[in-house]
Amino acid sequence: MTSKEIREKFFEFFRARDHRIVPSAxxxxxxDPTLMFTNAGMNQFKDIITGSRKAEHMRIADTQKCLRVSGKHNDLEEVxxxxxxxxxxxxxxxxxxxx
Incomplete structure (x- = not known):
């Protein structure tokens, strides 16, 4: 199975369960002055998770492009x-x- 097929199946599954598909940030x-790069899928929803912004949609699915090169989740040394x-x-x- 290709990455494109996995992505399509993932979105198909959640779309069928009333999730709004949103683009990668x-x-x-x-x-966000606390981040240089997006390193996790939750980054674009941080304001919603912390309660400082109301969600436009109750259910969301996405595929987030992430970069981990420093900090707590630094994968650079393991590559x-x-x-x-x-x-x-x-x-x-x-x-x-x-x-």
Whole structure:
């Protein structure tokens, strides 16, 4: 199964369960001084999770492009030592905000 097929099946599954499919946020973060790069799927929903912004949709699914090169989730030092650590990857996510 290709990554495109996995992504399509993922979205198909959550679309059938009334999730709104949203695009990946930019990998370079512009409106959060605590992050240089998007390193997790929850980054674009941080304001909703902390309660400072109301969710436009109760159920959301996305595939977020992430970059991990520093900080707590630094995968940079592990790249090349195994087959599963990478600095850039897509994180599949499904979210329920007050549902």
């Amino acid at each position: 930019p990998i370079v973060v512009k409106n 090349g030592h195994d087959t599963y650590h990478h600095t850039m990857f897509e994180m599949l996510g499904n979210w329920s905000f007050g549902d």
